[in-house]
Amino acid sequence: MPAASRRVLTVVVGAALGLAALGQAPLPAIAEDPVPFGWANDAGVQADGHVETDQDRQQILGSITANGGPKPSAGSGSAGPAPQCVWKSLDELGEGSSEGASDPFDPDGVESVLYARVCDGAVVGWQWFQVQDQGDLLAAATDDVRRRLPAPRPVLSPDPAQGLVVKVATWFAVPAGQWVPVTGTAEALGLAVAVTATPVALTFDPGDGARPVTCAGPGQTFDPAAPTPASDPACSYVYRDASTAALNGRSWPASLSVRWQVTWLATGGQSGALQALTTTTAVDAVVHEYQAVEGSGS
Incomplete structure (x- = not known):
């Protein structure tokens, strides 16, 4: 009106x-x-x-x-x-x-x-x-959540600054501090709506044409002091080709995304689920390929 x-x-x-x-x-x-x-x-x-x-x-x-x-x-x-x-x-x-x-x-x-x-x-x-329309408050609270959601901060192993390696699993994760629920609210004269986004899945798109890898949880970081695991974690990906094959000849256009499950709760106990939200950070994945060198006897 x-x-x-x-x-x-x-x-x-x-x-x-x-x-x-x-x-x-x-x-x-x-x-x-x-x-x-x-x-x-x-x-x-x-x-x-x-x-x-x-x-x-x-x-x-x-x-x-x-x-x-x-x-x-x-x-x-x-x-x-x-x-x-x-x-x-x-x-x-x-x-x-x-x-x-x-x-x-x-x-x-x-x-x-x-x-x-x-x-x-x-x-x-x-x-x-x-009376404030509950739908308006719900939209406002959802917008508040979107503003509060952090962009994923990729933690990759091996260290991407040194370059990833062909046929060696790349572990991907986000800091534990980013794997927590985020809540946004809107209220007017005794009527309040809280929208909560909870992280539920981590997705790594390697950018080399292969399908993205999705796993539950914030991922696992590599600890060089820990015993070598028997198998690679679910939050990992193995590159088959060096990034020199990428269109720019330097790096694969990878990305790391967090999917958030979104729910709402209003004054009076009404509640429900909303469409999931996704936050994404681009990653320049430089992938090297090293050739093994075999020595010959003299």
């Missing part, structure tokens, strides 16, 4: 809390407006009044404040620390009851929920907010 046509609903609460609209002109009434409103809890806090609709504002305004209640700091000249303020729904306020506070709908079907502005534990105002 275009911002210019956005409907923002403002609560005008009556004398039970001594609320005033702080210099605001009366809001224009529309059909079925005002809507009666009342709320109370066991602690004796109550509010009676009505709800009117403001079709003109494009921003959500906290324009109604309880007389005598804590207010935000006006600047450096204000005494004492600024109050700690949060928005809470009626449900979050705890035990209580309300009449006429059913969630309204805008003409386009978008639901709004009534929230209280709570500063230092005291209710200082009320406001209707449009």
Whole structure:
């Protein structure tokens, strides 16, 4: 919905809390407006009044404040620390009851929920907010995860700086610190979505035309002090040709990728799976071929 046509609903609460609209002109009434409103809890806090609709504002305004209640700091000249303020729904306020506070709908079907502005534990105002679409939050949280995912940092053995070797297994891995779940979040007024990406597979594309090799886990790094393994690890590849046969005559255009399994969890317990994500780092694989030299007796 275009911002210019956005409907923002403002609560005008009556004398039970001594609320005033702080210099605001009366809001224009529309059909079925005002809507009666009342709320109370066991602690004796109550509010009676009505709800009117403001079709003109494009921003959500906290324009109604309880007389005598804590207010935000006006600047450096204000005494004492600024109050700690949060928005809470009626449900979050705890035990209580309300009449006429059913969630309204805008003409386009978008639901709004009534929230209280709570500063230092005291209710200082009320406001209707449009319910944030969970799909929008899910998309935002997924984007947050994408930004956080690290590019794979290849760890190859033999050391690629010295060159890989034909017919000798190349071990590939990523640092253990990169093999951890990554979470992104998005939230709005009590509704939150967390998207978590968990690394599940490592893939090495050798770049020489052979099929990529995929293995589970972060791979194994070569330890020259360890006993020689009986077989090469799953995260390894054996080049058959030197990289002088590559198109550039120098190196094979290899790459190392991590596949991430992605899940989401929303406030209220809703959860699900999303399409997997992949991060990739290019590798210039210089592969040498050494000829054995046999000596003859003199």
